[in-house]
Every structure is written in C-alpha cells, then in structure tokens.
Amino acid sequence: MSVQERKQRxxxxxxxxxxxxxxxxxxxxxxxxxxxxxxxxxIEYSQPVLYSHFRGKREIIGAVALQGAAEMAREVRxxxxxxxxxxxxxxxxxxxxxxxAARNPAVYDALFQLDGGLPYAQEDTPxxxxxxxxxxxxxxxxxxxxxxxxxxxxxxxxxSLHGLATLTRAGRLLPEDAKPRVELLVDRLAMV
Amino acid sequence: MSVQERKQRxxxxxxxxxxxxxxxxxxxxxxxxxxxxxxxxxIEYSQPVLYSHFRGKREIIGAVALQGAAEMAREVRxxxxxxxxxxxxxxxxxxxxxxxAARNPAVYDALFQLDGGLPYAQEDTPxxxxxxxxxxxxxxxxxxxxxxxxxxxxxxxxxSLHGLATLTRAGRLLPEDAKPRVELLVDRLAMV
DNA sequence: CTCGATTGTCTAGCAGTGCTAGAATCCGTT
DNA sequence: AACGGATTCTAGCACTGCTAGACAATCGAG
Numbered sequence: 011m012s013v014q015e016r017k018q019r020x021x022x023x024x025x026x027x028x029x030x031x032x033x034x035x036x037x038x039x040x041x042x043x044x045x046x047x048x049x050x051x052x053i054e055y056s057q058p059v060l061y062s063h064f065r066g067k068r069e070i071i072g073a074v075a076l077q078g079a080a081e082m083a084r085e086v087r088x089x090x091x092x093x094x095x096x097x098x099x100x101x102x103x104x105x106x107x108x109x110x111a112a113r114n115p116a117v118y119d120a121l122f123q124l125d126g127g128l129p130y131a132q133e134d135t136p137x138x139x140x141x142x143x144x145x146x147x148x149x150x151x152x153x154x155x156x157x158x159x160x161x162x163x164x165x166x167x168x169x170s171l172h173g174l175a176t177l178t179r180a181g182r183l184l185p186e187d188a189k190p191r192v193e194l195l196v197d198r199l200a201m202v
Numbered sequence: 203m204s205v206q207e208r209k210q211r212x213x214x215x216x217x218x219x220x221x222x223x224x225x226x227x228x229x230x231x232x233x234x235x236x237x238x239x240x241x242x243x244x245i246e247y248s249q250p251v252l253y254s255h256f257r258g259k260r261e262i263i264g265a266v267a268l269q270g271a272a273e274m275a276r277e278v279r280x281x282x283x284x285x286x287x288x289x290x291x292x293x294x295x296x297x298x299x300x301x302x303a304a305r306n307p308a309v310y311d312a313l314f315q316l317d318g319g320l321p322y323a324q325e326d327t328p329x330x331x332x333x334x335x336x337x338x339x340x341x342x343x344x345x346x347x348x349x350x351x352x353x354x355x356x357x358x359x360x361x362s363l364h365g366l367a368t369l370t371r372a373g374r375l376l377p378e379d380a381k382p383r384v385e386l387l388v389d390r391l392a393m394v
Numbered sequence: 395c396t397c398g399a400t401t402g403t404c405t406a407g408c409a410g411t412g413c414t415a416g417a418a419t420c421c422g423t424t
Numbered sequence: 425a426a427c428g429g430a431t432t433c434t435a436g437c438a439c440t441g442c443t444a445g446a447c448a449a450t451c452g453a454g
Contacts, residue, residue, distance in 0.1 A: 017401095046441060056404050058443075067441065122374060123315075130374045158386065165375055166366070166383045173365030174358070182314060182322045183357055191358045194350065198391050209430095238412060248433050250414075259412065 029073045036116035072126030078117035079138040083145040090149045097202040099149045111175035155201035221265045228308035264318030270309035271330040275337040282341045289394040291341045303367035347393035
C-alpha cells in the first residue's frame with residue numbers, strides 16, 4: 011500500500027505547487043497573465059495535468075482564495091490580539107485588513123473580486139471563509155453597540171473596509187489619505 | 203459642406219448605437235458576453251468598424267461608464283432633493299446609490315470594477331465622473347461633522363456604499379439585510 | 395522475468411477571444 | 425461616366441480555456 015501512499019503524497023505536493031505558482035504568477039503579473047499554458051509551463055507539466063487536479067481555471071482561483079482567507083484570518087487575529095482596548099483592536103483590525111489587501115492584491119482579488127466558484131454566506135461555505143469572517147466578528151462584535159446584531163455590524167464594517175481596499179487599488183481613491191479615512195471610519199462606526 | 207455634416211451625424215449616431223448595444227448586451231448577459239464579434243453582429247456592421255470608433259473593447263467599457271456616471275449623478279440628485287433634512291437626504295442618497303448599482307449591474311461594473319481606461323481622482327478625470335462625485339459631496343458634505351474635511355468624509359461614505367454594493371452583488375452578502383445595514387451606516391457615519 | 399492492463403501524461407486540436415492588414419466597395423466630384 | 429478617396433469588409437494572426445485520443449510508464453499476475 012505504500013506505493014499508493016507515495017503517489018498520493020506526490021499528487022498533493024503537485025497540487026500545492028500549482029496553487030503556489032498560480033498565486034505567484036498572479037501577484038507578479040496579474041490574473042490575466044495566469045493562463046493555463048503559462049501555468050503549465052512553470053510547473054513543468056502539460057496543460058491537461060492542471061485539469062486532473064482542478065475542474066478549470068476558476069477552481070484554481072478558488073484554491074488561491076481559500077489559502078488567502080486562512081492567511082488573512084491569521085494576520086487579523088495577530089494584529090488584534092496585540093492591541094489593548096476595543097478602540098485599538100478595531101483600528102488594528104482595519105489596518106491589518108487593508109494592509110493584507112495592499113500586499114496581496116491578487117489574492118484579495120481571488121477572494122472577493124473574481125469568480126472562484128466558491129459559495130459565500132451559505133451553509134456549505136468552506137471553513138477558511140467562515141473562519142475569516144469569524145476573525146472579524148471576534149473583534150467587531152464587541153463594539154457593535156446596544157441593540158445592534160454583531161453579525162450585521164461586522165458585515166457593514168467589513169463592507170466599508172472592502173470598499174476602501176478596492177477603490178484604492180483600482181485607482182479610484184488616492185492612497186495618500188488612507189490613514190485619516192480609516193481613523194474616521196473607526197471613530198464613527200465603533201461604539202467604544 | 204452639408205455632406206460632411208451628415209456623415210458626421212451618422213457617425214455619431216452609430217457610435218451611440220455601439221455604446222447602447224454594448225450596455226444592453228452587458229446587462230442582459232454580462233460583460234463576458236460582450237465580444238467584438240457579437241457586438242458587431244448586433245449593430246449589423248463588421249468588427250473593424252468598432253475600431254474606427256474606439257481603440258478597443260476597453261474604451262467601449264469606458265464609454266458605458268461615462269454614460270452611467272451621468273445617469274447615476276442625476277438619480278442621486280433627484281433622490282436627495284426630494285428629501286427633507288440632512289438625515290433623510292443622506293439616507294435617500296444611500297438608497298439611490300445602491301438601487302442604481304442593483305438595477306444596472308453591468309454599468310456599475312464598468313464604472314468601478316472593470317478597466318475602462320479612464321483616469322480617476324486626477325485633473326484629467328472626465329467631467330461626468332467628477333460630477334458624480336460632486337453629487338455625493340453636495341449631500342454628504344453637510345454631515346461630515348466638525349473638523350472633518352467634506353471630501354474625505356465623502357470618499358469614506360462612498361467606499362462604504364461601494365463595499366455594500368459589490369459584496370452584495372458578488373454573493374458575499376445576503377440581500378435580505380440590506381436595509382438595516384444601510385440604516386446602521388447612515389446612523390453611525392452621518393453627524394446630524 | 396515477461397506480459398497485458400491500468401494509470402498517468404502528452405500531443406494536437408477545437409471553438410472562441412481581441413485586434414488588424416489589405417482587398418473590395420461605395421460614393422461624391424469632376 | 426469615370427476617377428479617387430474614404431469607408432467597410434474579408435480573412436487572418438496570436439492568443440485564450442479546455443479536451444479527445446495517442447502514447448508511455450508503471451503495476452500485478454503468471
């Protein structure tokens with residue numbers, strides 16, 4: 011049975027390689043440059059191999075998104091747990107979120123902009139996505155204010171951060187005033 | 203000289219037809235379905251004709267975006283001018299904005315999601331885009347609060363609306379709770 | 395150790411994309 | 425009526441995501 015196990019291991023390893031390479035390529039040259047041919051060439055296999063791991067390009071984007079969600083949750087938790095007091099925690103969350111989006115634009119796109127074929131806001135939503143939302147909820151829930159559902163508040167705060175992230179990255183907002191915008195957002199939204 | 207004038211008129215008319223058809227097709231079947239071939243067939247000309255009006259598909263998206271910006275500004279102004287008091291005006295603006303995004307998803311994408319080759323947040327930003335922002339500023343500026351720059355506040359409020367619009371449309375937020383989210387946003391952000 | 399069978403992988407190709415060179419056609423002018 | 429310039433079309437390029445079928449490597453049985 012050891013032979014099969016080895017093969018499975020190698021297969022899993024190659025799948026990781028595909029996802030990592032796709033992510034790398036996307037961060038370097040944008041998702042448009044992530045074509046099946048280029049990706050296949052980089053992993054030194056032919057195109058059809060990709061389709062033995064994923065149904066298509068969409069699923070590869072989805073895999074990168076899941077990886078990114080886990081990372082993002084980790085970074086957000088690290089930032090909030092290092093801050094003292096609700097106000098500081100919310101601010102730390104906001105900066106960590108926007109920082110992640112700015113440092114990993116392709117991953118952020120995979121998560122929230124592109125179609126990765128993943129179900130969101132449903133029961134069968136993959137665990138990493140649920141957990142990323144949970145990471146936001148943990149900190150934002152405590153500043154929702156009286157009579158405001160934590161989930162609803164978190165959604166709204168998240169949407170605001172998402173708007174700032176995407177409009178900035180798309181050149182619709184100038185990055186210079188990023189900081190005062192965040193401070194304003196935190197001051198107004200968080201009930202501390 | 204009348205012949206040339208007629209030709210110019212006909213050319214302008216055809217350009218309008220191209221933009222209107224592209225928009226229609228995009229709203230019906232999404233921007234992915236707006237291919238140069240399909241578009242050419244619908245206007246009953248061959249593909250190269252498109253390129254005698256626009257540099258490429260990107261510029262066609264940009265043209266739809268400009269048209270959409272003007273429309274959006276009009277609708278926002280109509281909604282706010284019909285409301286009494288700052289709080290009601292801000293709420294009306296928010297609903298008008300989100301309503302426009304929901305009713306014209308393809309146009310909204312052309313404006314804020316896709317690359318239409320238009321310069322944003324700069325001096326050479328086209329007038330319709332500047333005016334759309336101005337429409338927001340007119341209402342939001344008066345509730346920015348003491349010591350807060352109206353422009354900065356408007357950008358932040360806009361980003362929040364944009365986040366709600368895109369996350370909802372992308373299936374990341376369920377549309378059921380749209381209303382309480384907006385009310386919460388208005389209550390918290392607007393200093394009335 | 396050899397031989398089929400089963401995996402696994404690759405080559406080659408399809409239908410579609412945005413875009414363009416050069417041929418063909420139309421139309422106003424002389 | 426015929427020319428000449430503007431306009432439009434046909435045909436094609438290089439690319440995309442994806443897949444059928446040929447090929448090669450590996451495995452278990454005799």
